[in-house]
Amino acid sequence: QTQIAGQSLDASKLDVNVMDQIRNMGGLQLVMPQAFAETDCGVLESSGRNVVEFNLTGVSVELPIMGGKTYNAMTFSEQVPGPTLRVTQGDVVKMTLTIPDDEVTGHGNDMHASQMSAGNFESVNPGEVSQYCYIAESAGIFKYHCSGVKLIGMDQHVLSGMYGIAIVDPANGYKKLMVEKTSGSGELDRKFYDADALEFQLQYNQLYLTPEGNYDAGAMFQHHNTATVVNGMQFGYVPNMAHNLLVNGDVNKNIFVAQPWNGLEHKQYQSQLLFVENDQHVRLFIENQGNEPVFFHIVGEILDRVVQGNRVQSAATETWLLGGSQGMIVDSVFD
Numbered sequence: 342q343t344q345i346a347g348q349s350l351d352a353s354k355l356d357v358n359v360m361d362q363i364r365n366m367g368g369l370q371l372v373m374p375q376a377f378a379e380t381d382c383g384v385l386e387s388s389g390r391n392v393v394e395f396n397l398t399g400v401s402v403e404l405p406i407m408g409g410k411t412y413n414a415m416t417f418s419e420q421v422p423g424p425t426l427r428v429t430q431g432d433v434v435k436m437t438l439t440i441p442d443d444e445v446t447g448h449g450n451d452m453h454a455s456q457m458s459a460g461n462f463e464s465v466n467p468g469e470v471s472q473y474c475y476i477a478e479s480a481g482i483f484k485y486h487c488s489g490v491k492l493i494g495m496d497q498h499v500l501s502g503m504y505g506i507a508i509v510d511p512a513n514g515y516k517k518l519m520v521e522k523t524s525g526s527g528e529l530d531r532k533f534y535d536a537d538a539l540e541f542q543l544q545y546n547q548l549y550l551t552p553e554g555n556y557d558a559g560a561m562f563q564h565h566n567t568a569t570v571v572n573g574m575q576f577g578y579v580p581n582m583a584h585n586l587l588v589n590g591d592v593n594k595n596i597f598v599a600q601p602w603n604g605l606e607h608k609q610y611q612s613q614l615l616f617v618e619n620d621q622h623v624r625l626f627i628e629n630q631g632n633e634p635v636f637f638h639i640v641g642e643i644l645d646r647v648v649q650g651n652r653v654q655s656a657a658t659e660t661w662l663l664g665g666s667q668g669m670i671v672d673s674v675f676d
């Protein structure tokens with residue numbers, strides 16, 4: 342019979358050196374699960390799992406801001422948000438970050454889906470390429486962001502545009518959506534929608550800028566944001582001249598009182614309306630990339646389902662709160 346006795350150890354009251362004793366016993370070895378331990382691309386690539394390459398560049402560019410000015414943005418692959426990675430739970434992600442020779446600063450990439458600290462990846466300097474691999478073990482929506490130069494300037498890099506999302510689809514796919522309807526007073530008439538849905542992604546952030554369009558850390562610490570941005574732009578949800586033409590038959594006949602992004606020269610930085618059909622299952626991937634809370638509500642609608650980490654958090658809720666670096670999947674039917 343074996344008895345195991347527990348006791349507390351106060352190292353300061355021992356007359357032996359605890360660290361020496363541990364060393365004499367052969368030391369301590371940290372054992373971590375596969376997702377953490379096997380970051381070597383060679384091992385993971387030959388694991389038999391599906392390998393998805395995710396290639397990014399770290400580039401500083403000037404981007405338009407409301408009022409006709411520009412700001413000094415930092416980007417993954419010259420876009421804000423950065424490219425979206427979409428994989429299936431269990432896939433191996435092979436992430437490669439390239440920093441061009443003429444880039445002004447080093448960058449990193451901390452992918453929350455990887456469950457690894459950005460500290461392991463350090464900083465990739467101008468002219469360098471770096472790579473790591475990981476298994477996307479958990480389903481859901483996860484932020485990725487620049488980790489600055491060995492964490493220094495991380496706030497500047499992220500709040501200047503270096504962020505994006507990884508969508509990890511559940512291994513067994515998405516579930517059908519149930520919406521409660523009634524066929525009379527007190528008569529429940531559940532309605533089911535196929536898991537296939539029309540999908541959108543919305544990423545929230547703030548810009549903290551000096552009048553010259555540079556990052557303003559003082560403003561960030563005081564939460565005095567210059568702008569709230571959705572998918573990288575202010576007021577991106579108002580119509581532009583293409584919608585004027587569609588709805589009013591005239592590019593110059595505005596639909597809304599303020600249309601700051603009317604010009605088609607803005608290309609991908611043009612405002613975009615989200616067109617959905619009545620009685621259609623819509624899936625929204627939403628991430629709060631910033632340092633202010635997001636109170637997500639759709640005017641005139643109820644969020645039929647909120648999912649985080651492949652677990653239903655709520656049904657039929659009016660608003661859902663996302664803290665900084667938090668994501669969710671909202672399923673809704675507009676009716």
Ligand SMILES: [Cu+2]
Pocket residue numbers: 399415447448449487488489498503
């Ligand atoms: Cu960066």
